[in-house]
Amino acid sequence: MQNNDKKRWQVAQIKENGFWKRDGVLDSQIQRVMTRYAPVIADISKNLPTNATILDVGCGPTCAGQLFDVGLKTYLDPLMDSYLLKYQDRLPEGEKICATAEQMPFPDNNFDVVLCVNALDHMHNPLKALSEMHRVLKKEGVFILGIFTHPKLIAFARSVIEKWLPFFKEEAHPYSFTVDSIKEALIKLFLIEQEIKVFRKNTSLFPSLHREDWMFVCKKK
């Protein structure tokens, strides 16, 4: 899983940047974020003080952190400068930082909540990113991971294509997780308190071959 290939990641980011420049995409993606993650986030919001510090990692222009109705928000994304150019009037209030999750410019134990939605499989070193998110989270803090997972067979096929058939690879996603592989990575650093399947496409002939969208609500170990 760990190739840390910066050139491969830059190709993914070019694709990603192009995706977010398309007309209408922000509205449809905000809709996805609202319908899938808002209920879990609303539940967690209830127990947070009004001055809770919240970090949204790989926030994109959708900025799921804005779904918390309390807190001081920080939004971090390596494409932030591009999002600020295209969506200046649509991004929520809060500090905006152009940086990667693998190397975050924050001290240890700094945030009450760290949120990372649909971004880990886009990064160049997801395990390093997880350990950074763990580092900047306060001891009693909450880590929320939203992630697309694939059935084992599909994840295996994707990793073979990624390595041996690069012409057919899915450019925006350098990594493919299964439910088991992401849990294995998480439990090294966090206690998983909730695991919620927030979406699975069931309108096709082969629903079991589709990716699923999961949320893991964790505490720092």
Ligand SMILES: C[S@@+](CC[C@H](N)C(=O)[O-])C[C@H]1O[C@@H](n2cnc3c(N)ncnc32)[C@H](O)[C@@H]1O
């Ligand atoms: C599919 S978008 C998701 C954006 C948003 N969280 C959402 O759910 O709509 C993936 C985001 O991850 C960001 N990303 C890619 N590599 C990253 C890295 N190394 N560190 C932090 N974010 C990264 C991309 O720039 C992009 O904005």
